Amino acid sequence: xxEMDVVVPMxxxxxxxxxxLENMAAATCNTGxxxxxACDQKIEHLNDDFFDGGVKIPLSSNNPxxxxxxxxxxHAEGTIGVLASQLxxxxxxxxxxxxxxxxxxxxxxxxxxxxxxxxxxSMAMWDIDDVFTLINNGVNVVGIGYTIYxxxxxxxxxxxxxATLIRxxxxxxxxxxxxxxxxxxxxxxxxxxQLISGAAGxxxxxxxxxxxxxxxxxxxxxxxxxxxxxxxxxxGRTGVICxxxxxxxxxxxxxxxxxxxxxSGAQGAATGRNIHQxxxxxxxxxxxxxxAIICEEASVEKAMAIFEE
Numbered sequence: 001x002x003e004m005d006v007v008v009p010m011x012x013x014x015x016x017x018x019x020x021l022e023n024m025a026a027a028t029c030n031t032g033x034x035x036x037x038a039c040d041q042k043i044e045h046l047n048d049d050f051f052d053g054g055v056k057i058p059l060s061s062n063n064p065x066x067x068x069x070x071x072x073x074x075h076a077e078g079t080i081g082v083l084a085s086q087l088x089x090x091x092x093x094x095x096x097x098x099x100x101x102x103x104x105x106x107x108x109x110x111x112x113x114x115x116x117x118x119x120x121x122s123m124a125m126w127d128i129d130d131v132f133t134l135i136n137n138g139v140n141v142v143g144i145g146y147t148i149y150x151x152x153x154x155x156x157x158x159x160x161x162x163a164t165l166i167r168x169x170x171x172x173x174x175x176x177x178x179x180x181x182x183x184x185x186x187x188x189x190x191x192x193x194q195l196i197s198g199a200a201g202x203x204x205x206x207x208x209x210x211x212x213x214x215x216x217x218x219x220x221x222x223x224x225x226x227x228x229x230x231x232x233x234x235x236g237r238t239g240v241i242c243x244x245x246x247x248x249x250x251x252x253x254x255x256x257x258x259x260x261x262x263x264s265g266a267q268g269a270a271t272g273r274n275i276h277q278x279x280x281x282x283x284x285x286x287x288x289x290x291x292a293i294i295c296e297e298a299s300v301e302k303a304m305a306i307f308e309e
Contacts, residue, residue: 002031002295007237009207011170019173023142024209026101027082027175031295033261034210034241034268036103036177037074037287039067039085040145041272043108049273056247057277064093067276070283072097077284079291084145084177084270087126087134094139101142103177104131106165107158108147119184121154122147124161128168143175143209150199152184163206170207177241178208179270191217193227200235210239212270215260228264239267247273250286254303258293268294285309 004025012020028034041049042064051062060066067083074080075097083090084103094102109122124146135141146162149155166176180199182190189195193216203211213231218224232240242260244253253274260266271290275283289307292298298306 002033002297004028004030004032006032009170009209011167011207012173013171016171016173020170020175023101023173023175026140027103027142028268029078029081029291029295032239032267033294034177034239034270035079035081035287035291035294036210036212036241036268036270037067037071037080037083037275038244038270038272039071039083039089039276040105040108042089043086043110046110046112049277058279060279061277064089065096066280068093068097068100069280070276070287071100073280073284074287075100077288079284079288081268082142087130090139090141091134094134098138099140101140102134103143103145103175104134104141105145105147106131107161115183115185119152119154119186120149121152122149122158124165128165128172131169131174132172141174143177144169145177145179147179147181148202149183150180150195150202151182151187153186155184159202159206162208166207175209176207177210177212177270178203178206179212181214189217190214193217193219193222193230196228197231197234200231200238200240204234204236204238208238210241210267211235212241212243214243215245215256223263225259225263228260228266232265232267240264241268241270242266244269244271244274247277250289250307251300251304254289254293254307255300257290258300258303261293282307
């Protein structure tokens with residue numbers, strides 16, 4: 001197991017440092033590396049990721065309880081850092097999985113409005129007081145998350161709101177994660193490696209503890225994993241966690257994750273479809289396989305053995 005080695009941001013008040021460290025430990029299984037279970041797609045992708053008539057997605061996935069069953073079982077096994085979703089969904093199901101560490105996504109938008117209609121914008125639907133209503137009611141919230149569309153004509157609004165929420169979260173001992181995606185009419189290539197590195201650096205500049213970015217395409221003369229390493233370096237003390245992307249065959253997904261951790265130097269991953277588009281049993285095993293690579297330095301072969309057990 002990796003030992004947690006983190007730098008406490010200077011905007012965390014002295015009296016909240018212990019709380020921040022406790023929340024960081026809970027979110028990263030005491031390693032400083034994050035296995036984030038992304039459950040925010042019910043707004044982001046509507047029902048596309050949860051029902052296809054049983055062709056590739058189990059019919060059980062259409063019921064939101066599926067997400068929390070996975071979260072509860074994986075947390076009981078010590079293999080999930082945080083379950084990330086919108087405040088409303090957490091408020092309706094957290095009583096079924098009270099021990100799971102939660103990350104509240106403060107903003108979200110659907111995929112219905114296309115770039116040709118308007119540049120993407122996603123503003124907060126809740127404030128920090130709403131998060132503390134959950135905490136005061138016994139929900140194990142350890143942090144907040146926020147999505148920014150870099151390059152959108154609305155980027156300043158999102159950056160300003162995210163920076164404010166990050167500061168407020170840190171003042172209260174919560175950790176913070178940004179989702180930063182270059183997107184909009186000004187963006188020609190959303191996975192341009194230089195842009196992805198820039199996005200990672202922006203997350204650092206607004207004070208995020210972690211940032212989720214898409215896996216960039218490769219720089220010339222570099223592999224894709226080496227190109228992500230440039231973004232990891234640009235992010236400095238903000239940990240880069242890479243998007244899980246669309247559903248992939250298990251071995252291909254785990255091989256890519258291994259490269260992101262061991263070649264790129266990423267501090268974790270944010271995985272949604274590659275976990276929840278499975279039966280509960282398979283999903284819990286995939287969460288354990290991801291945890292093994294992220295937090296225990298396991299090989300792909302060891303992770304596959306966990307998944308296939």
